Amino acid sequence: MSRPLKIMLVAAEASGDALGAGLAAALKARLGPDVVFVGVGGPRMAEQGVRSPFDIAELSILGWLEGLKAYGLVKRRVTDTVALAVAEKPDAVVLIDSWGFTIRVAKALRGALPGAPLIKYVGPQVWASRPGRAKTLAASVDHLLALYAFDAPWFEREGLPTTVVGSQALHVDFGDADPAAFRASRGIAADAKLLLVLPGSRPSEIRLMTPVYEAAVARLKAADPSLEVAVVAAGTVAEDVAGRVAGWPFRAHLVTESEKYAAMRAATVALATSGTVSTELALAGAPMVIAYRFQPLSYAIMKPFFTGKYATLFNHAADAEIARELIQKDATPEAAAAEVGRLLADPEARRVQAARQTAALDLMGREGRDPSEIAADAVLRVIATKNAGA
Numbered sequence: 001m002s003r004p005l006k007i008m009l010v011a012a013e014a015s016g017d018a019l020g021a022g023l024a025a026a027l028k029a030r031l032g033p034d035v036v037f038v039g040v041g042g043p044r045m046a047e048q049g050v051r052s053p054f055d056i057a058e059l060s061i062l063g064w065l066e067g068l069k070a071y072g073l074v075k076r077r078v079t080d081t082v083a084l085a086v087a088e089k090p091d092a093v094v095l096i097d098s099w100g101f102t103i104r105v106a107k108a109l110r111g112a113l114p115g116a117p118l119i120k121y122v123g124p125q126v127w128a129s130r131p132g133r134a135k136t137l138a139a140s141v142d143h144l145l146a147l148y149a150f151d152a153p154w155f156e157r158e159g160l161p162t163t164v165v166g167s168q169a170l171h172v173d174f175g176d177a178d179p180a181a182f183r184a185s186r187g188i189a190a191d192a193k194l195l196l197v198l199p200g201s202r203p204s205e206i207r208l209m210t211p212v213y214e215a216a217v218a219r220l221k222a223a224d225p226s227l228e229v230a231v232v233a234a235g236t237v238a239e240d241v242a243g244r245v246a247g248w249p250f251r252a253h254l255v256t257e258s259e260k261y262a263a264m265r266a267a268t269v270a271l272a273t274s275g276t277v278s279t280e281l282a283l284a285g286a287p288m289v290i291a292y293r294f295q296p297l298s299y300a301i302m303k304p305f306f307t308g309k310y311a312t313l314f315n316h317a318a319d320a321e322i323a324r325e326l327i328q329k330d331a332t333p334e335a336a337a338a339e340v341g342r343l344l345a346d347p348e349a350r351r352v353q354a355a356r357q358t359a360a361l362d363l364m365g366r367e368g369r370d371p372s373e374i375a376a377d378a379v380l381r382v383i384a385t386k387n388a389g390a
Helices: 014-034 043-047 064-069 071-088 099-112 133-138 152-156 179-186 203-223 235-246 257-266 277-284 296-305 313-318 333-345 347-363 371-389
Strands: 005-011 035-040 092-096 118-121 143-146 162-164 194-198 228-232 253-255 269-273 288-292 324-327
Touching: 005 014, 005 071, 014 035, 014 043, 014 092, 014 118, 014 371, 035 071, 071 099, 092 099, 092 371, 099 118, 099 133, 118 371, 133 152, 143 152, 143 371, 152 162, 162 371, 179 257, 194 203, 194 257, 203 228, 203 235, 203 269, 203 288, 203 333, 228 235, 228 257, 235 253, 253 257, 257 277, 269 277, 269 333, 277 288, 277 313, 277 347, 288 333, 313 347, 324 333, 333 347
Parallel strands: 005 035, 005 092, 092 118, 118 143, 143 162, 194 228, 194 269, 228 253, 269 288, 288 324
Antiparallel strands: none
């Protein structure tokens, strides 16, 4: 009897952990006991049987300066990951998102496990910055699972076979998200204006963005004391967010991960740190303002490499600033308050922006199959092709 297929999954952040768990579940649905998993991941991948040799929270790093400070740790964890691969000898390795970490693993595995297919799940956003990374990736892995159709040409031009799987964020199920129940649970009137603040999921984002949002909301509350405010405390930074919000001089309702989608649907307007959450908010029909700050030195180093017009994916897909983006020096409390206040004051502006956001999601592939299923098909196809040519 042949042994089960062994797949190594490597994720270094919460978003990658979710993608890895979805892929593992889809592969299990196809193969049952004929597939086993090893690798590096977080709690969601652990539920699918991936026992990580270390806590991936220590690898949640953003920015060049922060990356330099953590270089020694990253090198050690790359070594640990490659050693696990060599010991386990998987039939394929899937490296999920987290460019700085996974590209180092990919390059090391080329020499350590030359026969194993290497698959990258989520490519670097070369349309936004550092397009040369497409060539680097093409030389380091065998296949790319891309999230969006506009990603593929950048990598295919470099000779990297690419499968567009779609984004899991486009397939969030809002069926159980009850905005009326959310408002009722917080004592928020059905006709009250509700501002939902989403400060981010990385420690650096919370540290840099929460003071901006506090000051912006203070301005909005001064102009309209009846404005209700809710703040999402993402699982990985929930304690930090809760501690900071507790010190705000006005009331703000804390929102847990399990309540997030109901809160999105209940929101009149959202003020959010740039990231996947912008796609989820658009799916919920919430007009939003997007903001982001990097550490100043990191931004100065990275800025010359930014080539895209927009940071927000649906803005990029539509080639228009549907949601206002406030980046770095523009991400001030005054600007955030002004942009959010404009939307809060104008129902028609909210309606038009929400409709444009929805139309942009269609351009991103909102109606496609479940991405985890497409990704599972592609992984099995890459393995079969490699075995056929062996």
